[in-house]
Amino acid sequence: MGGVRGRATVTRPTAWVLLHDLERTGVPIALARLARWQATADAGSPALDLHVVAGRDGPVRIDLERSGAAVVALGPRVGRTLAGTVAAGLAQSGRAPSAAAVRGIEWRRRLRPLPSPDVVLVQGAGAWALWQAVRPALPAGCRTVVHLHELAVALSRSLPTDALAPLLHAADRVLAVCAPVADLARAAGAERVELVPGTAEEPVPGPTPAPGSRPGSLAGPVLLGMGAPSWRKGTDRFVAVAHELRRRHPEVASRWIGGAPSGSEAWAVGADLATAWDPPTDAPWDDVGPPAVLAITSREDPLPLVALEAGLRGIAVVATPTGGLPALLADGRGLVVDGWDLPAFAAAVGRCFEDPGATEARTAALRRHVAAHHAAAVVGPRWLAALLG
Template identity: 30%
Template sequence: MVRVLMVLGRAAGGVGAHVDDLTSRLRLLGHDVDVVTAAETADAFGALEAQRLWPLHRGPAAVRGPLEWHRVMRLAGTVDVVHAHGHQAAVVAAVAVARARPRPRLVVSLHNDLPPAGGSPARRVAAGLFGRLLRWSLRRAALVTGASDDLVRLAEELGARRASLAVVPATRVGELLAAAPLTPDGRRELFASAGLAPGLAEQPVVLTVSRIAPQKDLRTLVAAAARSRAAAVWVVVGDGDERLRAALVDEADGIRTRTGERRGADVRLVGARDDVAAWLRAADVFVVTSRWEARALVVQEAMAAGLPVVATRTGGLPGLIGDAGSLVAVGDPDAVADEVDRLLADPDERARLGAAARAVAASWAGPDDEARRWVGRYLDTLPG
């Protein structure tokens, strides 16, 4: 049995879901796993047993910091391995491990790129200080993993002594590999359940599943829909930044009211849904316009569903998609529109790419296999 302390900061997307799933699978394998995370993260994922400790606070809440640091250090001294997920968690875990007695091994998983430098001088100074802390943390780790090859290279550049790839598998891949596309009646019912006119389901569906956040660059997606000449409905599933969502809705409404030859496609934002698998089965093309992604869980799911993917050439997406989709430049709505229009006009090419995507997805290791690999990684860091 390996005793593991997972450390995770504020997370609302794929990283939180991954840690939650990995924790559950390690426990089923008989290992002792505890979780330290921010209260809002524990609430988001229903992690009732998690230790709601996050010592990085601002404002009045900062007075809790010293006590929480002490509690994290004490927990670190009770385990064999402290496994940090993300940049801030790496720093918190490294400090805790340095002070813990007995001292556990430190493992860090990088799931995201570093935020771009910029902003005010004070913000640049803060970023510089944090960068030095992150380098110090990664140098202390027995193992640093990256969710994509570019993150492995980043870890090495930041001074990691040992860095390797550790993929994050999407849990719905097996289900989607076995699923068939929705029937026309199923598509109409799905659209009606989202408050959309069932008649929209008669058109080809261009799907995006994404948090509404600047990194996802959904403005480029909406701009691409405005440039598209294909008669299709572009559906965005997901929630997030409310101000950004309102701006996107305004832009999408503008497309629908535009007149002239290049009217553009219909864009509908349907919010967060618990039937993402059904939307993947209903779609004809999947689009990702993110400025950066590692090994996006939803792209894995789209490929398992047999969808041709149009994605930005960034981060881990080229290695994930390979020849089973189309890659375009970041921030290029014309390229996105052209690729979507090409695929919608060519059902044979859609079928070829969809079959290739499914074949790639069928070759991936599943979440249980990856959990067992994590046990091996932990054991490799331990003495003896």
């Protein structure tokens, strides 16, 4: 066991990190940030040899590789491998166990060249199928750490209802990104759950263009939403708030960064949604600065990283009471409004623009809180300690 790096032979524990995919969403990004912290902490001598195993490829791969992690993507970002196609066919014909067997054989074959792990980190419940597949091949004594990032609906979509308890039971350590997720884990039988929240990094000063300095950029007051549009992210609520804001504050532009609703959630072509839709980007904050308000309209969101990022940039946050957001925004750090009371939500957003003094006090408090509790240097040691046992 153990990895070999550099000119001198350095043996350190090997960790396999299993995750569903490498898209630019919360679970992979949270991992990439901790991997980056690990790569630079302790004078650049990482404590763990990280091998990331993802069900699907994606843009976060490059972030992980830059942090020294080895990455194996078992499937392409779009489409399927041959084994994946066979497994999908079997699953569609009602032969789910055979499908899982085919997938498992292929995945274990792909992982055979990897150094044997001392610890396996299940990064999010979406990695459950991967964990099921690799578990039979894990060496004796290999520890399992589960880091849960999901609330109820996301959990129900990530793994079978009766699978969470066995997963947690098999884990040596259970981590959760926020208290409500920890509560769910305890309800499923986890005896001890440690909080390891997401992290955010201070924006790097540099040649970033000033807000509004680029064509199409976010000059003037703006209401922002971020993420892949979906029921869970409450994109429909954002549109409703944008309409109301347009009536009350026509000077405020509403933009959603992360793409437009698509598939069955797409709106009629040409529909006036009072919202501009920006594609996903690696740098969503480059053009954004105060006066801006981030609206988190999610129906369910454990602890969206964009709330932390907004905090570090002095952007006001108005959010629904889901996951760890009420705790994050408590004590005057932001506004929390019932997601079903859309007029009240829109009014709260409006207050952020109407009273800059109060807004500034909230954003300053949020900035201090995020820096104190969500810096990688604060969260990283807890994460590493859990992995090192």
